[in-house]
Every structure is written in C-alpha cells, then in structure tokens.
Amino acid sequence: MSARNLFLSPLFILILNSTSAQEIGNLRLGKTNLHLFLDGYGRPNYEVSFNGKAVIEASHLGMVLAEDENLDKNFEVIGTRKNSFDQNWQPVWGEVKNIRNHYEELTVRLRQKQSGNLLNIIFRVFEDGVGFRYEFPLQPGLKYFVVKDEVTQFHMGGDHKTFWIPADYDTNEYPYTTSRLSEVDNTELVKKSTDIAVRVAPDPNGVQTPLMMKTNDGLYINIHEAALVNYPAMQLHVDRNNFILTSTLVPDPVGSKAFLHAPALTPWRTIIVSDNAADILASKMILNLNEPTTLKNTSWIKPTKFVGVWWEMQTEKATWSYSDFPDSTDAHGNLIPNHRHGANTQNVKRYIDFAAKNNIGAVLVEGWNTGWEDWFGKWKEDVFDFVTPYPDFDIKEISSYAKSKGVKMIMHNETSGSATNYERQMDTAFRLMNKFGYTSVKTGYVGKIIPRGEYHDGQWMVRHYERAAKKALQYHVMIDMHEPVRPTGLQRTYPNWLACEAARGNEYNAFSEFGNKPEHETILPFTRLMGGPMDYTPGIFKLRGYSKVAGRQVQTTLAKQLALYVTLYSPIQMAADLPENYEGHMDAFQFIKDVPVDWDDTKILEAEPGDYLTIARKEKGKGNWFLGAITDENSRKTKISLGFLDRGKKYRARIYADGDNADLHNNPESYKITERTVSSIDELDLNLVAGGGAAVSFMEIK
Numbered sequence: 001m002s003a004r005n006l007f008l009s010p011l012f013i014l015i016l017n018s019t020s021a022q023e024i025g026n027l028r029l030g031k032t033n034l035h036l037f038l039d040g041y042g043r044p045n046y047e048v049s050f051n052g053k054a055v056i057e058a059s060h061l062g063m064v065l066a067e068d069e070n071l072d073k074n075f076e077v078i079g080t081r082k083n084s085f086d087q088n089w090q091p092v093w094g095e096v097k098n099i100r101n102h103y104e105e106l107t108v109r110l111r112q113k114q115s116g117n118l119l120n121i122i123f124r125v126f127e128d129g130v131g132f133r134y135e136f137p138l139q140p141g142l143k144y145f146v147v148k149d150e151v152t153q154f155h156m157g158g159d160h161k162t163f164w165i166p167a168d169y170d171t172n173e174y175p176y177t178t179s180r181l182s183e184v185d186n187t188e189l190v191k192k193s194t195d196i197a198v199r200v201a202p203d204p205n206g207v208q209t210p211l212m213m214k215t216n217d218g219l220y221i222n223i224h225e226a227a228l229v230n231y232p233a234m235q236l237h238v239d240r241n242n243f244i245l246t247s248t249l250v251p252d253p254v255g256s257k258a259f260l261h262a263p264a265l266t267p268w269r270t271i272i273v274s275d276n277a278a279d280i281l282a283s284k285m286i287l288n289l290n291e292p293t294t295l296k297n298t299s300w301i302k303p304t305k306f307v308g309v310w311w312e313m314q315t316e317k318a319t320w321s322y323s324d325f326p327d328s329t330d331a332h333g334n335l336i337p338n339h340r341h342g343a344n345t346q347n348v349k350r351y352i353d354f355a356a357k358n359n360i361g362a363v364l365v366e367g368w369n370t371g372w373e374d375w376f377g378k379w380k381e382d383v384f385d386f387v388t389p390y391p392d393f394d395i396k397e398i399s400s401y402a403k404s405k406g407v408k409m410i411m412h413n414e415t416s417g418s419a420t421n422y423e424r425q426m427d428t429a430f431r432l433m434n435k436f437g438y439t440s441v442k443t444g445y446v447g448k449i450i451p452r453g454e455y456h457d458g459q460w461m462v463r464h465y466e467r468a469a470k471k472a473l474q475y476h477v478m479i480d481m482h483e484p485v486r487p488t489g490l491q492r493t494y495p496n497w498l499a500c501e502a503a504r505g506n507e508y509n510a511f512s513e514f515g516n517k518p519e520h521e522t523i524l525p526f527t528r529l530m531g532g533p534m535d536y537t538p539g540i541f542k543l544r545g546y547s548k549v550a551g552r553q554v555q556t557t558l559a560k561q562l563a564l565y566v567t568l569y570s571p572i573q574m575a576a577d578l579p580e581n582y583e584g585h586m587d588a589f590q591f592i593k594d595v596p597v598d599w600d601d602t603k604i605l606e607a608e609p610g611d612y613l614t615i616a617r618k619e620k621g622k623g624n625w626f627l628g629a630i631t632d633e634n635s636r637k638t639k640i641s642l643g644f645l646d647r648g649k650k651y652r653a654r655i656y657a658d659g660d661n662a663d664l665h666n667n668p669e670s671y672k673i674t675e676r677t678v679s680s681i682d683e684l685d686l687n688l689v690a691g692g693g694a695a696v697s698f699m700e701i702k
C-alpha cells in the first residue's frame with residue numbers, strides 16, 4: 001500500500017479516531033477466565049475462555065439511553081474493586097440440600113469523558129461461567145432515565161449448534177429448533193405456530209434465552225440472565241455471518257425498554273460453560289446470582305404433588321365454563337344432558353378422594369369461577385373477579401371435604417391477560433384463599449396483555465409477576481404462574497414462587513397439531529429449566545385416544561412420563577391424567593405416589609441436549625433414591641453404575657421400564673415393572689425404546 005493510500009484507508013481513520021486499547025484486568029476461577037479492556041473508542045469489552053478455549057471473543061458492553069448521553073463509549077476507568085466469595089447456603093427446597101456460592105468479583109467503575117456520567121459493571125467469575133450486570137450509581141447527571149437499548153454482545157466466534165425458540169415478546173411456548181447459528185430464521189415458525197397467545201416476533205433472526213449451544217470442539221455454552229427484576233427480558237439477535245449475539249430488550253407499547261431511577265441495577269447476564277453437558281444442568285450459578293430470601297418463617301412453604309380438574313378440559317371432555325353446552329330437550333320433551341362443567345362439587349370430590357388415597361398432596365380446580373364464557377380471545381378487561389364460584393361449585397363444602405381428607409386445595413386465577421384487573425382484585429382473591437384454606441395458587445396470563453398493550457416479557461409485566469409473588473408471600477400462599485416471563489432464579493428470593501410454565505408444556509399434546517416431539521423433554525432442562533422449575537404437568541397414562549382429533553397422541557411412552565418426574569425438576573408437580581386413566585395402572589402409578597418433589601442431592605448421570613438424559617436424585621430427609629432416564633426419537637440402551645447410592649446400604653430397586661413390545665406409535669402404554677435388591681457396587685441395564693424412558697425407585701432397606 002502506498003503512503004497516500006494508507007492515509008486514506010479505513011484502518012488509518014480508525015487509528016485517528018481512537019486512542020489505544022487499555023487493559024482493565026483478568027479474573028480467573030478454575031478453568032474460567034475473564035479478560036476486560038477498553039477498546040480504542042473507550043468501549044468496555046470482555047472476553048471469556050474455558051480451559052484455554054474461547055467461549056466469548058471480544059464483545060462490547062454498554063447502554064443506549066433515550067434522552068441522555070449514550071453510555072456506550074468514551075469511557076475511562078476510574079476504579080476497580082475485587083472481592084472473593086465462598087459460602088454455602090441451603091435453599092428452602094430444591095434439587096440439592098447445600099449450594100456452594102464461590103466466585104471472584106470485579107467491579108469496574110467507569111466515567112464517560114464528555115458527559116461525566118457514571119456506569120459500573122460488576123463481573124463475577126465462577127468455576128462454571130461468568131455473570132455480569134450494569135449498575136447506574138447515584139449521580140447528579142443521571143436520575144430518572146429511559147433505556148432505549150442495551151448493547152451487550154456475546155461474540156460466539158463460531159457457527160455453534162444451537163437449541164432455540166423465536167424471540168417473541170409474548171410467549172415461549174414454541175418447540176425448539178436445533179440448527180447452526182448461521183441458520184437461525186424464525187419467520188416460518190412464527191407463522192405456522194398454533195399457540196393461543198398473540199405472537200409478536202419482529203426480529204426474524206431473534207432467539208430467546210436460556211439459549212443452549214454446543215461448539216465444534218465440544219464446549220457446552222448456555223446464555224441467560226439472573227435476577228430479572230424491574231427490567232424487560234433479554235432476547236438475542238443473531239448476526240448469522242459473524243456469530244455475534246446482541247441483547248434485544250422487550251419493549252413497552254411505545255418502544256421504550258426500561259424506565260430506571262438511579263441507583264439501579266440490571267439483571268445479571270449469565271454465561272454458563274463446560275466441556276461436559278451434565279455440568280450445565282448441575283450449575284447453580286443462576287441461583288447464586290439471585291438475592292437470598294429475607295423470609296424468616298418458611299415452614300408454610302411445602303413442595304407438593306397434585307391432581308386436578310384440568311386434563312378433562314384440555315381434552316374437551318369437560319368445560320371450564322358453566323354455560324357452554326347447556327342441557328336441552330328433544331322433540332318429545334326428554335332431557336338431553338349436554339352440560340359438562342368440570343368444576344362441579346361431585347367431580348371435585350372424586351379428585352380429592354383420589355388424592356387422599358394415593359399420597360397426592362393437593363387438588364387444582366380450574367373453571368370454578370364465573371367469567372369463562374368470555375375469557376378467551378375477547379380481550380375484555382373485567383372478565384374475572386376471582387371470588388365468585390359457579391352455582392355447582394360449593395367452595396365451602398369442597399374446602400371442608402378436602403380438609404377432612406388431609407388434602408390441600410390449589411386455587412386457579414386465570415387473568416386472561418388482564419393484569420391490571422388482577423392487580424385491583426389481588427387482595428380480595430388472596431383473602432378468599434386464606435378464608436377457605438387454599439395454600440397455593442396457579443395464575444395464568446393467556447392472550448394479549450390488556451388494557452395497556454404491554455407484552456408478557458416487558459418491564460411492566462416483569463414488575464407485575466414480582467408483585468404477584470410478593471402478594472402471595474404476604475398471604476402465605478405458594479404460587480405457580482402460567483404464561484409469565486421465563487424464570488431467572490428468583491425462587492431463591494421468593495421461595496413461595498414454586499414454579500412457572502413459560503414454555504411448551506405437556507398440554508400441547510392435547511390442543512396443538514404437532515404436540516411435543518420426543519426430543520422436547522431432552523432439551524427443556526438445558527433451556528427453559530436453567531432459570532427455574534417448570535409446571536410441565538407430566539404423568540399422562542392414556543397416551544392415545546384422549547383427543548377428538550384422530551391420530552393425536554402424546555409422543556412418549558408411559559415409562560417416559562414417569563421418568564419426567566425426575567428429569568424435569570419442580571417442587572410442584574402434577575399427576576396430570578384423569579383418575580379413571582390411572583385406575584387401571586395403579587402398579588405404574590406407584591412411582592408417582594413414591595416420587596418426592598424435594599431433594600437432598602442430584603446426580604446428572606448422562607446428558608446430551610436433544611438426545612438423552614439420565615438423572616438420579618436423593619429424597620429430602622430420607623435415604624431413598626429415584627432415577628429417571630429419557631431418550632428422544634431414537635431407542636437407547638445404557639448401563640448405569642449405581643455408584644451414586646450411599647455406600648454400604650441396600651435398596652429395593654423397582655424398575656419401571658418400557659415394555660418388551662412397547663412402541664412409540666403402536667404401543668406406547670406398554671410397560672414392565674421388575675424388582676431387584678441392589679447396592680452402590682451394582683449396575684443397571686436400561687433399554688429405552690424410541691420416545692421411551694425408564695423410572696427407578698431405590699427404597700432403602702433398613
């Protein structure tokens with residue numbers, strides 16, 4: 001290049017405009033290394049490596065503000081602060097009894113040269129990844145402000161295999177697509193989707209988190225966020241040529257992202273990494289980045305299994321509404337009983353009896369309150385009042401019957417997306433729960449958020465979900481939210497916030513055209529469940545012939561439905577099928593009776609996202625172990641070492657396996673149960689058919 005050409009080249013102009021890069025520092029724990037620097041434009045950059053392999057290549061950090069000076073360049077470092085932390089804590093409930101929170105922290109204090117505005121970035125390096133968040137300190141130049149965009153980048157540096165769902169502001173209820181980053185295009189998926197929510201997915205190359213990736217050289221990388229409070233959810237735009245993911249925040253109706261008031265903190269951005277897929281599932285980083293609960297008395301918080309007046313509505317045997325299908329008379333005046341309202345006192349008592357007899361702690365009843373005539377697709381604000389039962393639902397009688405049988409009732413508050421209406425009625429609703437002894441509530445946000453035009457995953461709704469969790473806490477009620485933003489570990493702060501749906505649950509096998517593919521449950525733990533428990537509603541035994549639509553079936557075997565109680569962790573776990581569908585298979589139902597919902601220990605024995613998963617867990621406060629193994633559309637033989645069992649103890653193992661003639665399409669309900677006495681030196685051969693699974697209980701022999 002001639003001298004003249006050099007002076008005119010973009011490189012030279014870049015050099016002229018910028019000063020040289022400035023080191024900020026390195027932070028390391030175990031195999032995880034974080035490197036920080038300011039580039040020539042004074043932009044904060046970070047890089048992450050694991051065991052010497054690049055995880056995140058140099059990526060920008062910063063904020064674009066609506067009216068104030070953007071906080072994305074021209075920074076100088078005015079100070080750094082280091083901190084080491086290593087402590088154990090005990091969750092109120094969970095997958096393990098003790099959690100180690102071990103990290104190295106670096107706070108970088110930045111000052112923008114032209115505006116004088118301050119921005120801190122707090123980094124934590126764990127053995128299994130990196131978390132960082134922005135902090136807007138108290139300062140004269142920046143008080144109330146609007147975040148227009150967050151420019152956090154994740155430069156992946158390779159065309160990784162990825163498990164993704166479209167970036168949709170309103171729902172996560174999509175099947176996962178497995179593709180390379182360069183192939184992410186959600187246009188067709190969004191069009192084809194049969195979900196009931198209104199979908200808004202403006203970015204054809206946008207995906208949601210938790211995003212799971214696998215590199216060509218065998219690294220597993222998961223990107224998500226922790227402690228999503230007072231801020232919109234982060235989605236990711238995929239630059240398909242350069243493999244750079246950039247955060248896109250879910251907007252409000254006028255396109256703003258977050259209204260903040262300094263001092264303010266954003267949620268943590270999380271990068272979990274390992275060369276072993278099992279470590280991703282064992283990671284406690286997201287929980288560790290959340291605030292501990294300040295609750296003193298947690299004795300009222302009790303994980304539970306439940307049955308419910310639910311699947312009969314999902315499969316259209318019964319209705320939520322009282323007045324759909326009213327009784328009529330024929331030409332001769334004879335009564336034609338069309339009425340099939342599920343939530344009637346007699347039917348509810350049938351579920352209570354079933355629960356009481358079978359070690360199931362609670363009963364959920366949907367469609368008990370007025371409003372269901374109008375709830376769906378009408379976008380009306382005041383559909384539900386959450387306190388007025390239909391005439392055939394005797395709330396007093398039902399509550400005292402449940403109490404006499406030692407069964408708890410789960411309230412159902414569907415808001416039909418009308419969150420403002422729910423906020424106005426919340427105290428009244430929770431008072432009713434207290435009055436009639438309901439210890440938990442399942443809430444729901446089906447449809448468009450009205451009347452404000454907010455999105456399910458925007459800042460306003462994120463604040464609403466937290467308000468609902470706090471309100472429930474105030475009334476000592478446990479909460480399970482359907483159609484909320486996906487979780488980010490807030491169950492540590494609010495241990496009464498047991499679970500969320502926020503993904504495509506088992507219910508899609510009832511009402512959607514394609515249901516859930518056999519691989520679905522092997523992907524969920526690596527994606528949606530990274531943020532917290534899911535109310536997936538497993539336990540369907542009648543896997544075919546439950547729907548009026550010919551050919552519709554649940555795409556698993558019966559044994560796999562059992563295994564899901566172990567592989568999909570939740571402290572509130574439904575046995576979703578109808579009592580009459582369980583009655584013929586009480587030997588298999590024994591596993592659901594026995595399996596706990598709270599654990600002292602968890603061992604991820606085998607894992608590969610999209611393919612298979614085997615997990616063993618130890619019952620809280622007891623000596624028993626439970627194992628679940630699942631596979632995708634491929635059959636699988638595996639030999640499991642029982643080395644996880646407590647040494648020197650003997651166990652009665654009851655193995656619930658796919659039957660010899662089980663077949664996903666022709667014979668999914670075939671299972672066989674065998675028993676053996678085992679100890680930690682034994683091995684177990686498992687034989688899973690395509691779409692199959694195995695569940696094992698190991699009862700300690702005393």
Ligand code: NOJ
Pocket residue numbers: 310366414444446482483501507
């Ligand atoms: C969708 C929820 O996921 C489902 O569980 C519930 O039955 C319906 N909404 C009605 O609230």
Ligand code: CA
Pocket residue numbers: 173482483501505
């Ligand atoms: Ca749902």
